[in-house]
Amino acid sequence: MADIITVDDPDDPRLSDYTGLTDVELRRRREPAEGLFIAEGEKVIRRAGQAGYAMRSMLLSAKWVEVMGDVIEAATAPVYVVDPALAERVTGYHVHRGALASMARKPLPTAAELLARPGTRRIAVMEAVNDHTNIGAIFRSAAALGMDAVLLSPDSADPLYRRSVKVSMGAVFAVPYARLENWPRDLETVREAGFPLLALTPDARAVPLDEVAPHRMERAALMLGAEGDGLSRRALDAADTWVRIPMAHDVDSLNVGAAAAVAFYAVTAGRGDGGPAEG
Numbered sequence: 001m002a003d004i005i006t007v008d009d010p011d012d013p014r015l016s017d018y019t020g021l022t023d024v025e026l027r028r029r030r031e032p033a034e035g036l037f038i039a040e041g042e043k044v045i046r047r048a049g050q051a052g053y054a055m056r057s058m059l060l061s062a063k064w065v066e067v068m069g070d071v072i073e074a075a076t077a078p079v080y081v082v083d084p085a086l087a088e089r090v091t092g093y094h095v096h097r098g099a100l101a102s103m104a105r106k107p108l109p110t111a112a113e114l115l116a117r118p119g120t121r122r123i124a125v126m127e128a129v130n131d132h133t134n135i136g137a138i139f140r141s142a143a144a145l146g147m148d149a150v151l152l153s154p155d156s157a158d159p160l161y162r163r164s165v166k167v168s169m170g171a172v173f174a175v176p177y178a179r180l181e182n183w184p185r186d187l188e189t190v191r192e193a194g195f196p197l198l199a200l201t202p203d204a205r206a207v208p209l210d211e212v213a214p215h216r217m218e219r220a221a222l223m224l225g226a227e228g229d230g231l232s233r234r235a236l237d238a239a240d241t242w243v244r245i246p247m248a249h250d251v252d253s254l255n256v257g258a259a260a261a262v263a264f265y266a267v268t269a270g271r272g273d274g275g276p277a278e279g
Contacts, residue, residue, distance in 0.1 A: 001072065001073050001074075001075070002058070002072050002073075002075035002076060002077055002078060002079045003078045003079065004065065004072065004078075004079045004081060005078055005079065005080050005081065006080075006081045006082075007080045007081070007082050007086070008082070008083070008086065010086050010089040010090050014057070014078070014080060015059065015080060015082075015090050017036055017038070017056060017057060017102035018038070018059050018087075018090050018091050018100060018102065019090055019091070020091075020092055021038060021091040021092055021093065021162060022091070022092035022093050023092065027161065027162070028158060028161065031105075031158070031160070031161070032105070032158065035104055035105045036056060036102050036103065036104060036105060037102075037103055037105055037158075037160035037161070037162070037165065038100055038101070038102060038103070038162040038165075039053075039100070039101045039102075039103050039162075039165060039170075040095075040097055040099070040100055040162055040165070040166050041097040041099060041166065042064075042067060042068065042097070042099055043169065043170060044165055044166065044169065044170045045058070045068070045071065045099060045100075045101045046071065046170075047169075047170030047173050047174075048101065048103050048165075048170065048173055049071065049074075050173075051170075051173035051174070052106070053103040053104060053105075053106065053173070054077075054103065054104040055075055055076075055077040055101055055102070055103055055104075056077055056101075056102040056103060056104055057077045057078050057079070057080060057101070057102050058071075058072070058075070058077065058078075058079045058080065058099065058100065058101045058102075059080050059082060059087060059090075059095075059099075059100040059101070059102075060079060060080070060081050060082070060098065060099050060100075061081070061082065061083070061084050061087060061095070061098040061099075062081055062083075063098065064098040064099045065079070065081060067099075068099060084098070087100075105160065108177070108178050108179065109176065109178050110178060111151055111178045111179070111180050111186060111189055111190070112189060112193070113178070114149050114151070114176055114177070114178045115149070115189070115190065115193040115195065116193070117148075117149070117176070119148060120148045120149050121148055121218065121219050121220070122146065122147050122148050122219070122220055122222075122264075122267050122268055123147065123148055123149045123150065123151060123190075123195060123220075123221045123222070124138070124142055124147050124149075124150045124151070124221075124222050124223075124224060124260070124264070125150075125151045125152075125153075125180075125187070125190065125197070125221050125222065125223045125224070126138065126150065126151070126152050126153060126156045126223075126224050126225075127153045127155075127156070127183070127184075127223065127224070127225050127226065127231055127232060127235050128153055128155045128156060128225065128226040128229070128232070129152075129156045129157060129224065129225070129226050129227075129256060130155060130156060130157045130226060131157060131226075131227060132157050132158075132161050132163035132164040132167070133163060133164075133167050133257075134157075134227055134255075134256050134257050135156070135157045135158075135159055135161075135164040135167075135168075135172075136159075136163065136164040136165065136166065136167025136168035136171075136172065137167055137168070137257035137260070137261075138150075138224070138256070138257055138260045139159055139164070139168040139171050139172045139175055139177075140167070140168040140169060140171040141257070141260050141261040141264050142171070142175045142260070142264060143168075143171035143174040143175050144171070145261065145264040145265050145268050145269070146264075146268040146269075147175060147264055147267070147268065148175075148176075149175065149176050149177060149178070150175055150176075150177040150178075151177065151178055151179070151180050151190065151221075152177060152178070152179045152180065153179075153180055153183045153184075154179060154180070154181060154183055155183075156179075159172040159177060160172060183234075183235075184232075184234045184235050184238045187235070187238045187239075188238075190221050191221075191240070193219075194218070194219050195219045195220060195221035196217060196219070196220055196221065196240045196241065197221050197223055197238065197239040197240045197241070198212065198214060198220055198221065198222050198223060198239065198240065198241050198242075198243045198267075199223045199231050199235065199236050199239035199241070199242050199243065200222060200223060200224055200225075200231070200243055200244070200245070200259060200263050201225075201230055201231055201236065201242050201243070201244060202230070202244055202245075202247070202252055202253040203242060203244065204244075205242060206242035206243050206244035207241060207242065207243055207244070208243070208244060208245075208246050209243050209244065209245060209246075209263060209266040210246075210266070210270075212241060212243050213270055214243075214266060214267045214270065215266065215267060215268060215269055215270025216270065220267055222243075222263055222264070222267050223235060223239060224256060224259070224260055224263075225256070226256065227255060227256045230253075243263075245259060245262050245263065245266075
């Protein structure tokens with residue numbers, strides 16, 4: 001069972017994993033370098049543990065000690081109990097969920113290792129998706145709709161950043177991911193592994209997803225770009241096929257989170273020829 005330690009000093013070095021959680025640039029630099037990430041809320045903490053991430057510590061307000069009792073019982077990392085006002089001073093915001101955990105990251109697989117895993121047939125490839133909310137939403141859709149893996153360009157946001165994890169409700173732990181270090185050159189690695197590259201774009205020259213029928217392909221890699229800018233010209237040029245979601249009422253595009261969900265469904269389940277969506 002973990003040691004339960006009451007802390008009343010916001011400058012206590014044992015709380016250093018939790019300092020300045022609202023400083024995005026600081027946390028983006030610090031967390032990967034130190035091999036940690038922050039899980040927020042009971043469900044997310046539980047899902048991180050179930051996914052095999054080792055706990056470094058927990059930071060709880062007193063009323064959450066009983067709620068997290070089984071987690072504490074199974075943990076070996078220390079549990080720091082603090083007053084909510086002190087938690088706010090340490091983290092920089094009101095921790096309304098009352099429970100935070102510092103978790104140790106796992107080494108990421110290479111893209112080639114990920115693509116070679118048995119059963120990997122449907123993947124998402126993100127270019128420059130650097131908004132943490134969008135990353136979290138996309139991972140949640142990827143998990144819910146049965147995508148097998150995600151590949152990220154070097155400039156895409158960290159899926160394990162606190163906001164991404166929170167928005168995904170822990171779904172980032174369910175979908176394996178890797179980074180393509182050389183962009184867009186490493187897209188050739190994806191193609192050589194047998195994944196046709198389908199670039200999602202609102203361009204009128206793109207083929208409607210229903211016509212491409214990606215759910216009938218043996219393998220498929222769906223490429224998504226950043227909110228607003230979409231895929232770069234280099235990424236589009238590297239693709240095998242441009243695909244689009246047909247739009248009505250003069251709407252030109254969806255935000256990337258919504259577009260990802262629609263496209264993931266098309267890739268994993270698809271539609272029959274003119275009929276209703278298949279289960």
